[in-house]
Amino acid sequence: MRLGAHQSVAGGVHNAIKLALADECEAVQLFVKSPNRWSAPALQQDEIEKFISIGAEFGCENITAHAAYLINLASPKDDVAEKSIVCLTDELLRCNTLKIPFHVLHPGSHLDTGFDAGVERIIAGIDEIYGSNDISTMLLLEITAGMGSSIGGKFEHLEAIIESTTNGDKLGVCLDTCHLYASGYDLVNDYEKVIGEAHARFGDKLKVCHLNDSKGGVGEHKDRHELLGKGSIGLETFKMLVNDSRLQGVLGILETPNERYIDEIRLLKSLRG
Ligand SMILES: [Zn+2]
C-alpha cells in the first residue's frame, strides 16, 4: 500500500503535492475545486503546468482526487441530478487535464425513492458523462457508512453499478475503513472475511483505501473519522492493511482529524514489515 493523506489545495492544486512531500507521503488525495460548490473558475494554465510538473515527479499513479460532497447522481430531483452531472463532468475533465488517474465519488442517496431507482439514475449519469466526453480518469465508487437512503453501504451496491454501466472499464472502488466498519463490516474481528470478500469481488478495481479510525461502533452507521489507534478500529487492523499483499499498489489515504499528517504517516510506516 502506498501511504498518503488528503491535502489542502489552498494557494493552488500543486500545493497539495508539496504538503504531501513535506508530510513524507507516498500518495495524495485532493479536491480539484471547492467540495462545497457546484462550480468554480477554470484552472489557470500556469496552475495546470505546475501541477503536471510536480505531479510527474511525485508519480501520477500516486494521486487521486475526491469529488464534491454536493454531487448526488441518485437524486430524484431533476435539477439536482442535472447539476450533479454538470459538476462531476467538470471535475473529471479537470482531473483529466491534471493527469490525475482517479476520482473518488460517494455513489449518492435515493432520498426514499427506492434503491433500484437510485442505482438506475447513477448508472444513467455515469454513462452520460463518459459517453459524451473523452475522459481517461477512472471514477472510484466509495463505500459509505450506510446511513439512511445512501447507496454504497454494501459491496453489492457498488457491484450493481459497475456491472450495469456501459463504462465499467472506467469504474473502480474506494474502500474507507471507517465507513466499512460503520456499515457493519467488522474489520476488527473478521478482517480476513471482509478484505477477502472485497478482493474477490473487485480485484484490481480496488484503487484507493481511506485509512480512518472510527468514533462509532460496528454497524452504527456513523461517518465520524477518528485518529488512528484512538477509535474503535485500532492499530492492529491498520497493521494488517498496510502489510496485506492483496492491497499492494493501492493508495492508502488518511482523512483523520489532523492539521498535518507526518506523525500518522510515520506511525503507518512503522507498522510495515
Ligand atoms: Zn469520501
Ligand SMILES: [Zn+2]
Ligand atoms: Zn467519511
